Amino acid sequence: MHFVTGGAFNGKRAWVLKTLITERSNLSWISAYDGLTLPNDLTHIQEGTIVLEGIEMWIKELTTNYPIQQCRNLWNDRLIKWSQWEHSHGNRNVILIGTDTSKGIVPLEKEDRTWRDVTGWCYQDLASKSDQIDVIWYGIKQKIK
Template identity: 50%
Template sequence: MHFIIGGAFNGKRAWVKNTYNVYENKQWVSAYDNHPLPKNLIEFAHDVVILEGVEIWLKQLSATIVADKCREIWSNYLENWLTWEQAGFDRKLVVIGTDISKGIVPMEAEKRRWRDVTGWAYQDITAKSEKVDVIWYGLNQKIK
């Protein structure tokens, strides 16, 4: 798994498109295009699956579920995705998330819960990823 993180509108999508342009057989799933969060990736007949907008899916998840349960559900998603990736020699999962941890902590409990859940999810993604890149202003910095 390759995790891409960075600020909003900092060039993550363009960087991923440029980096993974050699793969013709890829599936792009985006929360920004209102795609639902895939529980597993078996339904995709592609070598590369790109999941974009993780923070949006986590916002939807945390809107109705307590934080600890969100993290448990997210962990199950990650395990399913990694199982899919490891089941094929050429399979690659790319996960793109926007960093929402900067700035002032929100006053509203539901926004704080979203921020907390997203932070935990990003830690879990980072721990399980082979590679992690931070994208700022179109430039990447490899951190793992």
């Protein structure tokens, strides 16, 4: 799995499209910003590159429906499934794009604080399971793993 992160409006999507996607990628682009739900099972997709964009929005959805620890468990279940999907065939890639929301002042609303906390933990879990991580800073990548 490849985790791409960085601040909002920093050009993450453009960088992924330019750098990681080719005509032969056989691309499935699933974006939370389009209102799509977080995919659980990917087995219906045979091969190619799956991009999951806006993961912070899916994490927000988890936090509105489940207690904190369960959010993290559900998230990790998915990470394991996606990783298995990727590794069970040669021509499969999973790219996850998540906005860094960790450096502002403490949000006023409790729900927003929870969302921010859980996002941070979920990103840590994702980072430890990822093979590569790039931080995008206004279009410039910094490979941190």
